Amino acid sequence: MAGRIPDFPELLAALVGTPSISCADPAIDMGNRAAAECLGGWLEDLGFDCRCLPVGPRDDKVNLIATLGDAEAGDGLALAGHLDTVPYDDNGWDSDPFTLTRRDSRYYGLGTTDMKGFLALAADVARDYRATDLTRPLVILASADEECGMDGARALRDAGHRPARHAVIGEPTGLVPIRRHKGILMEAIRVTGHAGHSSNPAFGVNAIDGMRQVLNAVCRFRDELATRAPAPGFPVDHATLNTGVIHGGDSPNRIPARCELQVDLRFPPGFDIAPLRDELRAVAHEALAESDCGIEFEELFTGTPAMETAADAEIVRAAEQLTGRTAAAVDFGTEGSFYNALGMDTVILGPGDIDQAHQPNEFLGMDRIDPMRDILHGLIGRFCLRP
Structure with missing residues (x-):
């Protein structure tokens, strides 16, 4: 299906251009609702059912849960990530952090690798599917305030609602699946x-x-x-x-x-x-x-909490097969432990590199986009199309 949404660079440019910094300093802290509504608008055009669930007392901080297919069918796959970014250094950037800039075969901008790039790519891939194609639901899950306390993931865990049986969180892992973290x-x-x-x-x-x-x-x-x-x-x-x-x-x-x-x-x-x-x-x-x-x-x-998804979990085996890499462990934390606590077997797998996260001139290499797209198609085929 050719969805009536922009192509990947435009999707990413729009998300990068919608500031969504989270920070313990109230003078810097922002909401993510505008970015969530931007992403949700595209997904609604593709037939997704989209809900923005408030996180905490502020109306401008939300979790977006977008579902394509029958949510009651159970099982299914969630492509998950956070919409907030860290603050940025005023004098460390060679270009405007909120303007997607292409140079040296890279996309530069705040959040390109951590992790608006993954969410834009998930929306781009989703244009190829209709609800009637799916035997199990495809969910795109975009959370709030990961960088400043993982409040969005905590809210989802506390609500006890599991949107899918399997989850991939697109944190920057260099296309290597991660099943354990500290x-x-x-x-x-x-x-x-x-x-x-x-x-x-x-x-x-x-x-x-x-x-x-x-x-x-x-x-x-x-x-x-x-x-x-x-x-x-x-x-x-x-x-x-x-x-x-x-x-x-x-x-x-x-x-x-x-x-x-x-x-x-x-x-x-x-x-x-x-x-x-x-x-x-x-x-x-x-x-x-x-x-x-x-x-x-x-x-x-x-x-x-530390995260550990079983080595023989179906999502782990699928990620290993599609990447050709054995699932590894990392020292940084993610929302994975909260999603595992909801009953979603979770793998961390994204196109960016962790050494680009939280840095001036943050970028996503263009050579990572097509491989990540192929991985996502493979995962959707495995968990949403097959009986």
């Missing part, structure tokens, strides 16, 4: 002391000195965690803990009353978020057992 949590540890004049340490309780003890304990925990459960197959084959931010005090001649450490902890399948967070807090708390300092904790990021 989970992540982020935590702030705040040590509190008592301010005083620096001329006499007895005038106060030094929070930076207290944090030194906490930091040493956290680093020992990091080293022990790395040896506790080897994770063969991952690029970094163990859990990691990054001490990413530390700040405290305000003047060299004052005893500092506060010091804060922020950490990022990534873990392979087999670990759960809550016990790891509890253990991290216990380690930090114990480090100050003999100190006059206090300690406080804050969840900076609730966390994303």
